[in-house]
Structures are given as structure tokens and as C-alpha cells.
Amino acid sequence: MSVEYATTTEAAFLLNISTGRLRTLLNQNRVRGARKIKRLWQIPLNKRGMPEIAPGRRGPEGTWNKNQRTGNTFIHVLRKTIDYNRDNGTSHPAVAVKVGEKKNYCHALKINGPCQIVYQPHQPNRSQAGGARLWIEVEPQHIVERVYFSDGDYGPPPEVVEQRAKSKKSKNTRKQQKHSDKYRTYAKEEVIQHL
Structure with missing residues (x-):
């Protein structure tokens, strides 16, 4: 039986955590069986196709995925944040990525695989998209990589803080x-x- 390996980007996608958080776990030796070859990490996948993370000694339990995702990824462009950035000269993240119950904000996305843009003006998607009428939907097996500006503002955008x-x-x-x-x-x- 051969063991499958994943890169940091793929493993972070499977776990639904940022690549920075995964690198922190790797540096703490909490990713089971992971090894570094030259500059790249090789992370083994278990029989369910997921990386295994050892629990920490203190603090709350980790919020990463234990099983492979089954639900679609929903992507929204936050129009009010774009207007706020333009008017105030800021660069808050204007893209919202919802995977399951977790919502992250970023400046750009790389979608590795097919996706569909959905526009429903009279039937907003209240269950997954919070009442959005236009969104991008990606099937669960395709990687959606979040990208952040190095000089950008981090944290939730102003419209989210307001809500x-x-x-x-x-x-x-x-x-x-x-x-x-x-x-x-x-x-x-x-x-x-x-x-």
C-alpha cells in the first residue's frame, strides 16, 4: 500500500486552514509523518485522504477539518468593501470565501478547477450565501487558494464589522x-x- 503525499497548499485546503497556520503546525512538529525535503514539505494523507494533526497540550481544540469536505465552496465579492476602500484609500479584503460554516476574507483567489457563477436576482441564496444574488460556486474536490496583499489590511472588512x-x-x-x-x-x- 503506497502512501499519498500533499503539499502545504493542498493540505491547508483539505484541512480548511490557512497555509500560514499549517506552517506553524509543521514547525511545531504537530503534523504526523510530515517531512521536509529541501525547501518543500511532504505531508502524508491517512486512509480518509486527510493529513493528521496531533492535538495541542493547552488551549481550545483545533477547528480544522477531520474528514474530507462534502459541501461546495461559495465565493462573494463584497461591493460595500470595494466602495469603502475606494473612498478611504484602504485595502481591506473584498472577497469572502465560505467553506462549510467557516468564512474567510482575502484579496484574491486561485481556483484550481471548474467553477460556476450563479446569478439569481429574485431568489437570493439565504442558506449558504447570506442572501446574496450573485456568487461563485466551486465543487468540494477543487482547491481554492486564498491570496493576501502584503501591504493590505487584514481582518474582516468594515461592512462585516458593522454587521x-x-x-x-x-x-x-x-x-x-x-x-x-x-x-x-x-x-x-x-x-x-x-x-
Whole structure:
């Protein structure tokens, strides 16, 4: 039985983590059976076709994929971020890549394989694409490599930060309202009327 090997880019794609995170795991000797030949890493794949990562000693459990992906990859271009970058002279990532439940942001993409561009003006994709009407769909077996500008701004784009702040604010107001309803004092007349 021969063992299949993957490069760092392929292994990072399979695990659904960035190549930088995989290189950190490689340098910590946490990728089982990986070896460096000259300048390239050879990462063995297990019988499920996945690299094996040893768990860390402290901290939360890793969030990489344990099995091969089955769902499609969805790619969105964030129009509001493009406008924000143009108006403010910034370079926040304007491409969102959704694989399963994980969403990453980047400046460019390399899609190694076929993909399709989907436009549905009257039926937005709320289940996977968050209500988008235009997106790019890539089947799970094809590698989608994220690229970042060296001088770019990192982290989520401003429109995403804004959305998160709104949802956090609405969550807090609902919590406060629920809390105030729970400890509300009633007048004697209201209680008697209610009974």
C-alpha cells in the first residue's frame, strides 16, 4: 500500500486552514509523518485522504477539518468593501470565501478547477450565501487558494464589522428586555385583574 503525499497548499485546503497556520503546525512538529525535503514539505494523507494533526497540550481544540469536505465552496465579492476602500484609500479584503460554516476574507483567489457563477436576482441564496444574488460556486474536490496583499489590511472588512456590531447590539437589547420583563414589578390592581 503506497502512501499519498500533499503539499502545504493542498493540505491547508483539505484541512480548511490557512497555509500560514499549517506552517506553524509543521514547525511545531504537530503534523504526523510530515517531512521536509529541501525547501518543500511532504505531508502524508491517512486512509480518509486527510493529513493528521496531533492535538495541542493547552488551549481550545483545533477547528480544522477531520474528514474530507462534502459541501461546495461559495465565493462573494463584497461591493460595500470595494466602495469603502475606494473612498478611504484602504485595502481591506473584498472577497469572502465560505467553506462549510467557516468564512474567510482575502484579496484574491486561485481556483484550481471548474467553477460556476450563479446569478439569481429574485431568489437570493439565504442558506449558504447570506442572501446574496450573485456568487461563485466551486465543487468540494477543487482547491481554492486564498491570496493576501502584503501591504493590505487584514481582518474582516468594515461592512462585516458593522454587521456584527448591529447583531450584537440587537442581541443585547433583546437580553435586556427579557431581563426587565422578568423582574418587572406589578401594581396590586394589575395582579388582581390578571387573576
